Amino acid sequence: MHRAVVLLLLSAISAFSQDFSVSKLQGTWTGTLNAGILNLRIAIHFEKNGTGKLDSLDQHIAGLPVTDAKVEFYRISFRCPSVNASFSGIVMDEGNRLDGEWIQGSALPFTLIRDGVTTKIRRPQTPQPPFPYTEQSVKFQSLARNVFLDGTLTIPDGPGPFPGVVLITGSGPQDRDETILGHKPFQVIADYLARHGVVVLRADDRGTGKSSGQFNGATTRDFADDTAGAVRFLRTREFVGRIGLIGHSEGGLVAPMVASNPALFGKEVDFLVLLAAPGVPGDQIVIEQQILVSRAMGLPEILIQKNREREEKILSIARNETDAVLAKSKMRAALGEFGTAGPLNLLDSRFDEATTPWFRFLINYDPGPALRALKQPVLALNGALDVQVPPAQNLPAITWELEAGGNNDYEVVKMAGLNHFFQTATTGSPSEYGEIEETISPAVLNLIGEWVLRHAKKPKSKTGLGALAADDK
DSSP: OOOHHHHHHGGGGGGGGGGGGGGOOOEEEEEEOSSOOEEEEEEEETTSSOOOEEEEETTEEEEEEEEEEETTTTTTEEEEGGGTTTEEEEEEEETEEEEHHHHHHHEEEEEETTTTTTOOOOTTTTSSSOOSSEEEEEEEEESSSSSSEEEEEEESSSSOOOOEEEEOOOOOSTTTTBBBEEEEEEEHHHHHHHHOOOEEEEEEOTTTTTTTTOTOOOOOHHHHHHHHHHHHHHHHHHHHHEEEEETTHHHHHHHHHHHGGGGGGGGOOOEEEEOOOOSHHHHHHHHHHHHHHHHHHHHHHHHHHHHHHHHHHHHHHHHHHOHHHHHHHHHHHGGGGOOOOOOTHHHHHHHHTTTTTHHHHHHHHHHHHHTTTSOOEEEEETTOOOSSSSSSHHHHHHHHHHHHHHHHHEEEEEETTBOOOOOOOOOOOGGGTTTTTSSSSSSHHHHHHHHHHHHSSSSSOOOOOOOTTTTTT
């Protein structure tokens, strides 16, 4: 840990740390190793003498020995010799949090929290009943066979007809609220829109929550089938008028894919809201994402560039080798000593992810043609601090494609001070998501709501609005 960082943190360390000892480590501690592209959940079980066992939950690895625990004043360190790794950090929060670095070939920021410690998490925007609208539990079929999505339909009070929207989640198995770290951004959006006269349909991803089907093995194109099923279902509701799609992150890939394709009920889609949506092929985003996330996490530039070189080798093989076993073998060979297999090896887990059908589709898919084919009104928003789908890389590409396709009704807005989830943030680093109480900026909710209602009332012939940048005015 850098000396300047330690000096800044000293004021937060209470006098208790003088009495903190190895024996007080006893118990279970949990944390997540975040390498930008890859996340690994870790649990460490310490005995009273400072030895322990480490479990890598996502890799299904258990019982790796932990040794050499040392506590000196507020400093703490220990080793995991079987994977040639160590931890060095400081004791925080009256002995309930360890902040530091996980060192295994490279250094990654790593925080461990004592199990059973309840930290009060405030999420003031999470909607609480009673609600001035009706919520219905619904189930509808994807265009894919044997896939049924379980969701919630939010219906404003009144006679209607109302505009309706389908919310489309980002990457990974998501529930209908796109729940992350106690935040429920899709519930917040649905509540806001329902209060302003918009019907909202949101559903658990296939194979997640109460929805059937298999998530593993599915690609973005499969999720487009699921969204098309949602559009078809919403069209059967007599109180729904014009229909729009609101897609976040990977959902921003799915929305244009559906709206531009008549076979996916694209003609039933009247408008689109793209939240942190990709505008360039996935392989370009993966590289830029890794660089920006690493910088936001404070990793040294020399390590960031080394990681970039490794990632470019992984992507090159993933693009061109369809056999997963052979691809992983080639990745290990290409990365030499860094590709050595072994327990808790971050690169091994990266190889597994990079050879999935979902990832291979993502890095080979160009969203340009679908964006260019859109004739419906489009609102594209990006947080200026988004390090996962960077605005400088993606918003100009989205603008160019819409212009090239002759779309005459679009707005492209970069929102100052907001991250990937449109929270008011400091750095945009994923490590901030759970620390921020705000689920989604009220300015974003207001912009989405006003834009949706304006376009729900407009005739299909419209005038262009062009590109805007909220932090460039």
